[in-house]
Amino acid sequence: MPTPKAPAKPAIRVKQLQRSFGARKALDHVNVEVQPGEMVALIGASGSGKSTLLRHLVGLAGDKAPGSVEMLGRSVQADGRVSSDIRRVRADVGFVFQQFNLVGRLPVMTNVLAGTLSRVPLWRSLTGRFTVEERQAALDALARVGLHEMAWQRASTLSGGQQQRAAIARTLVQRAKVILADEPIASLDPESSRRVMEILARINAEDRTTVVVSLHQVDFAVRYCPRTVALRDGSVVYDGPSAGLTPQLLRHLYGATADELHGAADGFDVRDVALRAGRAQGLSGAAAVA
Template identity: 60%
Template sequence: MATALEIRHLSKCFTPGHKALDEVNLRVEEGEMVVLLGASGSGKSTLLRHIAGFVCADPGAGSVKVHDQVIQQNGKLARNVRALRCQIGFVFQQFNLVGRLPLTTNVLTGMLHRVPLWRSMFKWFTREERQCCMAALAQVGIDKYAGQRASTLSGGQQQRAAIARTLVQEARLILADEPIASLDPAAARKVMETLARINRELGTTVIVSLHQVDIAMRYCQRVVALHQGRVVYDGTPARLTPTLLRDIYGPLATELIAHGAPEPQVAPQPAFALE
């Protein structure tokens, strides 16, 4: 199986004496759906931003490859990193949509890397491009809102629009940074079902960072847990024991264990027509 992501000895220090990432090694195969677990400040978001090439590692500290292409190495971004980012879709916690623009325009921005500048400036997209946009919106279940301003949609709908943007981008790797942190349980479920369906049916590699252990168990086949910038667990959700949870979450693990560790579940198989 081909490798979607390879990270070697990646370290990052924002302040002296405190490593946000500490010798991280990680390999993800194409078609995997992986969850990054960990408490706030464990390094999940920092790791995702290094993978996307938004942040440079410390000088001489490690490398990141996506589909065998170097994103960064030894603290320097690849010269062609902008071109390489085209294959990486990033779903932010706060959606990153322009509220005053229609949903279609927001989603169509995902294909700007292959649209001539003069057309993008005038928001002129071809019929085929708009059909692609509508198909992506239909895949995530919000095509009936295509003409509405993004600001009129709920948080869950906006997050699914952000996922649709990665579909028109034709991203081979989707990175989702706490995509359900600000959503209610029903909206969070729909967002995770959408990501799981894209992974399962399109074969897109998905790496999602979460706080919620129960959701990780329900939707992801592999858990990579971080604590103080280090990988402390890499395996199946079923093997997350109370001891491992203490290593991952520290004092917060007591509350998780008190409520009982959730049993692993089979990921739901919803149709894309989510309301």
Template identity: 60%
Template sequence: MTAITVSNLSKKYGNTCALDCVSLTLERGEMVALIGASGSGKSTLIRHIAGLETGDGRNGRVEILDTVSQRDGRLTGHVKRGAVSVLFQQFNLVGRLSVLTNVLIGLLGRVPRWRGTLGLFNAAEKDAARAALARVGIPQVAVQRSSTLSGGQQQRAAIARTLVQGAEILIADEPISALDPSSARRVMDVLADINTQDRITVLVSLHQVEYARRYCKRTIAMRNGAVVFDGPSTSLSNAFLAELYGSASEELVLPDAPEEQSAPVPAAVLPNRQPVFTTA
């Protein structure tokens, strides 16, 4: 069973082409990085995969867990509720509620609506939420208001909510872009752990390539709304990124990122003049 399949997905905002016939597939249990300069289309792609937006025209198609979620610019509503969780860089926690309650919100699709509306969770559900917080390394903050947490702690609480939700796919849109390096590593460690231990499929959009190299075996790179690289993260040498992104590579590559022994070389050029690369 594939986790995510995107076929011929396009999107325009006025005269701007945000997605240009994008096609890709993620197998279940993969952890894949999505990279690209600002405006490359990665956030737009994530919103379409998550079902928050629909593509343009005919032939565009998105499948989640082998179930069609959108086709020809329309959502189908057939995907199992709670199967996909989306992690945003803004954390999306309710600041006035306790961290434990924020994590329990992940159960809203699995408990009777009246209990969810009233915030009535049983002991077993609260134990599961506490276990999720322990899993992400912040069990001590359960009773605090979420607004008192640091950015890294808030993002880990959001991941705990995903665990309680029972999601099979986690889509993270630049979850570490607002965090300091230490907090960013902790969040990426947690994402890698739930991918390995729980076999949750993770698609994570990253602003700096070094985290893709370090945590993801596979990377998909976008430019001008198109996929221009899809392959091993080990192929993402500094020289390759400089050639692929030009001046934008400065915002994607950490200054101390190590050079790889072999760099990708051009293999072909797509009709839209976007280069595709293979390893030498």
């Protein structure tokens, strides 16, 4: 649903966000702004703060974090206090998790219909009385991710990639204006990863939905996202076009491991380093080959 854009209202605005776990700084004065309709990759080594940042955007990371977060012009948190009407923000933001977070014993259909919960009156949601239109919308969303034929199967019977697509269908039913995907392909095989990324890119292109996706595999960022934000030890160390990611920067991001792996070879390209960096993170190097 293309909305008339007020130019001064970013989809995401993070100001001076800090978060520490004990002595470790998970986020260190992070400032990020994302405009409506952008598709942004969030990259960085394990523990660089990608997940923490994404979870803070919808108030899923708890209190005690100085700084402010605004989504779609609404306050998510200010001075460490999560806003009291956080549910209205969440209603407009689809969140896709690494482990899919579907309810395994419920049918795929019901999992997807959960996307309507913020709009449906309580008596209907608690009794499971969804209207024909809502069911149709859920089925359409499932068709868009290619799962309509599995609508009435239990979610737990689906493969990882299928579950992740169902989770994306849920954000479609939610009519999310922003989709945040926290390592959506980190547990998937190469082919499933490609499909998930392509679906996200298509939703971004067709619906002008803002998409922020955190990734381990740099080459996926380069291929699908025009812009990349890179985190290292909780600080933004790069924010710009994905094509501008240099080998030096990647080496800086992934530390000595990428450097070691690179070894004495000369004449490498970004894709190469990305692949190696992905491996260095202990993640499927195969995914980078896809």
